[in-house]
Amino acid sequence: MRTAASVRFKQGGHQMPDSRALCVSIIAPIYNVSVYLAPCVKSILSQSHSDLEVILVDDGSTDGSGDMCDQFALEDDRVRVIHRTNGGLSAARNTGINAATGNFILCVDGDDVISVNHVARLLAVFAAQPKVDIAVADFLAVEPANTYPAAGTLSRSAPEYLEREDALVRLFHQRGVTNSAWGKLYRSELFDGIRYPVGALYEDLPVTYRLFARARLVALTHDCTYYYVQRSTSITAQKQLNKRMDAIRFASEAVDNVAPFGDRVMRAARSRAFMESVFYLSDLPSSSETKLLDPAITTPVRNFRHEVLHDPEARADTRIFAFAAFFGLRVIWALAFSRILISNYARRHRKF
Structure with missing residues (x-):
C-alpha cells in the first residue's frame, strides 16, 4: 500500500x-x-x-x-x-x-x-x-x-x-x-x-x-x-497531555505539507499550529506548569503570534490569544481556562 x-x-x-x-x-x-x-x-x-x-x-x-x-x-x-x-x-x-x-x-x-x-x-x-x-x-x-x-x-x-x-x-x-x-x-x-x-x-x-x-x-x-x-469517559474528554503532543506534531507537519498550496494556506496552517499549542496550555492544571514546557509547545506560540494577530482570516478568538501571547504564557493559560469554563457552562444549559 x-x-x-x-x-x-x-x-x-x-x-x-x-x-x-x-x-x-x-x-x-x-x-x-x-x-x-x-x-x-x-x-x-x-x-x-x-x-x-x-x-x-x-x-x-x-x-x-x-x-x-x-x-x-x-x-x-x-x-x-x-x-x-x-x-x-x-x-x-x-x-x-x-x-x-x-x-x-x-x-x-x-x-x-x-x-x-x-x-x-x-x-x-x-x-x-x-x-x-x-x-x-x-x-x-x-x-x-x-x-x-x-x-x-x-x-x-x-x-x-x-x-x-x-x-x-x-x-x-x-x-x-x-x-x-x-x-x-x-x-x-x-x-x-x-x-x-x-x-x-x-x-x-x-x-x-x-x-x-x-x-x-x-x-x-x-x-x-x-x-x-459529550460524555466524561470518552477519549477526547480525558486529559492526556502526553497525547496532546500528537496534535502539536500533526499541526507542525501540516505547515510543511501544504507548502505547494501557497502562502495563504500555509498561513492558515500556522494559525492551526498556534492554536494547538494554546489547546495544550488550556489542558494544564495550573499556570505554574508553563515553566516546564517543551520548546515544541512554546515555539509555535512565539513564532506565529504576530502573523496570527494580523491575519484577517483568522477567527476573532484566535487573534485574541495571539494578542495575549505577547504578555506571556501564563496570560494565555488564564484566557484558555476561562474559555473552557464558559464553554462548559453553555453546553450544560443548552436545550434542543
Missing part, C-alpha cells in the same frame, strides 16, 4: 458506476459504548436514504457492545459486524474503510447520533454540484439524552461550495468546518492510500486536510444533523 505522504495531494477519481451509485458505507467504530450504542445504530438504520452499508467495527469491547452489534446484524441485512482485537479508534476506523464497498464513506462515532435525514441532506449537494467530493454537516454538542430531534435543524441558507484552497483555509481556521472524521460525506476514492494514524489521539488532524487537498469542491451544508454526545 502506498503511504499517505506519497499520495497526499493526488486528486481522487470522479466516475461512479451506475449500479448502486448512491450506496453509502457508514463506518462506526465501537468500543465499550453499550449504554450509547442503541440510539446510535438505530439512528443510522432509520436514515431516509436507505441504500446503506453499515459497518460496525467492534474494537475488542468487553461490555457487551459486540453482542449488541451482532443482534443488529441479525435484524437488518445492511449491517456488517467486524470483531477485532482492541487497537484504538484509528485502527478500528481503518478496518471499516478497508472493508467498505460503497461509493461514499460516512463516519459516525459509536456514542453519537445522526438525524434521520443526515445522509440524504449530504448526498443532495453531490447531486446539485457534480464536482463536490466532500460534503460537511453542522453538528450540535449535547449531553447524553433519551431522545434527540429526529430531523435535526435544517438551514435556510444555500450550501457553500469551496474550491480546494478556500476549503483548506476554512478547515485550518475552523470556520464552519472542523477536523473531525464524522459529520462529513466523502467520495470513497479520496481515501486511496490515506488512513488514520494508529496509536495517536487527535488522529483526524493529519487526515482531514489531506482529504480536503484532494477534493475539487467541498460543500458546507449548514444543516445541523449530527449530534456529538
